[in-house]
């Protein structure tokens with residue numbers, strides 16, 4: 001193996017040209033120096049808080065300092081954990097064009113593609129068709145590709161759509177339009193009419209949807225729609241395999257949502273094709289570059305690397321986001337910035353879709369193969385005669401995609417890294433996949449609430465990154481997972497900073513240092529340092545200033561909504577008081593809503609309790625900012641209240657879309673009047689309560 005020294009390293013195979021290179025970020029050194037200085041500032045601040053706490057003379061001042069200390073400890077922890085993603089950022093490049101010079105195409109490994117869908121109404125079957133067709137068109141030996149569609153919605157509409165996709169694949173583009181109309185008509189009717197069912201095989205499959213067949217209770221349906229040993233397209237080329245799988249479900253046994261679906265596909269595919277490489281895709285994602293499998297093979301198939309890498313993750317990149325990405329759905333930090341940091345440690349993290357796995361990774365660590373109960377399900381079994389027996393489908397095993405968290409992707413990724421697998425974050429210029437992001441505020445908040453809960457489930461499990469993780473992978477990598485896992489705790493400082501300085505300001509109580517004190521500079525440095533570095537990361541990852549601004553706004557909004565509610569719901573479940581499931585994000589959007597989204601307007605049309613703290617905070621901030629301005633005009637000296645005025649002003653500027661939706665708009669996306677009234681009442685209650693308790697501290 002040839003390793004070129006210097007800032008960039010090129011790996012070549014023993015005899016052939018290089019398949020990939022990498023370069024460490026030039027900011028690595030700067031980031032480390034900055035982290036050291038910033039850490040000193042944080043420690044000094046926390047020390048001051050601790051001193052003030054010890055010297056507190058009244059209960060109110062004790063409570064205020066304790067709140068600030070708690071907030072700043074959480075912020076400091078999250079900041080420190082994020083640093084692990086800045087320690088060793090790495091950028092990679094692949095040379096797929098060299099692959100064919102190293103291995104013959106006929107020697108490429110087989111590829112099993114898993115596509116998950118769960119609801120034909122929230123996830124239109126044409127989306128599933130488009131995902132499947134996009135991978136059937138991969139620039140890869142067709143007879144080596146097998147596409148498995150998992151239908152957790154147990155819907156004949158999805159089976160029909162995938163059947164039509166199979167026909168289309170044979171006859172090609174002349175049929176696309178007529179197929180689309182047919183599928184959409186059938187979905188509208190909610191049933192596959194007899195006139196659409198062709199042949200005995202088709203009839204047999206659809207006959208399974210009897211009256212007793214419900215979404216939560218039904219037998220397994222497996223339908224091979226294209227078979228590479230039999231089917232050819234009209235020009236005579238071999239076709240890939242296309243298989244529809246709807247796993248058995250019953251109300252009495254848990255089905256583990258998407259993780260369960262993927263494990264069933266792991267087993268079914270093991271008995272039918274058992275390809276050594278697996279690509280997992282969601283039905284809201286399609287391939288945007290037919291050469292992507294070759295890129296993944298540059299790592300998975302290079303003779304030097306192949307036993308090391310468990311998976312190759314491509315970033316989630318989205319279609320149809322509005323110009324300034326008002327809901328920050330691009331989620332650059334999660335999908336583009338932090339993975340570069342993970343990759344420089346043990347490897348990019350798995351994010352649920354657009355990821356090529358070595359099948360072996362689902363069967364124990366790199367040096368410890370854990371065999372399944374039935375040898376035919378093992379990663380190296382060569383399938384000569386496909387088997388389809390029920391016991392095999394039902395067999396659960398300890399391997400595969402991990403159960404126990406609503407974010408099966410992060411949890412599995414984390415466990416694989418703990419087992420010793422390395423991985424790659426592969427981010428080519430032309431996006432390998434494009435997907436759908438939520439287009440309304442409430443969809444985004446519900447999605448992030450599910451993530452926040454699922455991530456807490458990992459942090460509070462016996463596999464917590466802060467205990468088990470540190471022992472298995474060392475500190476930097478486990479901190480990287482800890483910051484991901486602990487998103488929800490951001491709700492603590494964000495909620496405190498959204499209300500405490502404001503009610504104190506209204507009461508004329510100063511809780512931060514005076515502008516003339518040297519301590520004031522600490523605050524300036526800490527704020528500008530954190531925000532500046534975030535801005536830098538965002539812009540360097542091809543972001544725009546407007547998108548960054550919306551991104552930081554959404555971070556604050558999430559702190560008062562989905563993180564706060566996720567945090568509470570998680571603890572209710574922890575105490576056994578409630579349960580939560582995987583709420584599939586809707587991929588359908590109403591025309592008027594879509595128009596408003598395109599115009600960059602926030603959507604509050606569907607009422608939600610999550611909006612209440614958000615609107616309450618917007619009202620209190622406006623009140624206290626106005627109070628501050630009035631005091632300035634009356635000639636009061638506000639030196640001691642400057643920091644509070646700044647925070648309040650900053651929140652007011654960020655809350656503009658909320659004020660607009662509360663009073664200036666009349667469309668259906670405005671804030672429901674009930675939400676506004678409840679929030680006004682709560683804001684009034686909070687201010688009144690604060691005035692009573694803070695009386696003793698008044699200037």
Ligand SMILES: O=c1ccn([C@@H]2O[C@H](COP(=O)(O)OP(=O)(O)O[C@H]3O[C@H](CO)[C@@H](O)[C@H](O)[C@H]3O)[C@@H](O)[C@H]2O)c(=O)[nH]1
Pocket residue numbers: 116117118119123150152256257258261281282283284351352353406407408409447450451454582583584585586
């Ligand atoms: O019981 C279920 C629930 C969901 N899904 C599928 O899971 C995928 C993701 O669901 P979606 O509603 O699109 O959720 P997102 O929040 O957009 O998904 C992100 O977060 C999930 C974890 O919460 C990951 O699984 C996804 O890959 C990741 O893109 C979709 O293909 C669904 O069809 C199932 O197969 N079975």
Ligand SMILES: [Mn+2]
Pocket residue numbers: 282284436585
């Ligand atoms: Mn999705």
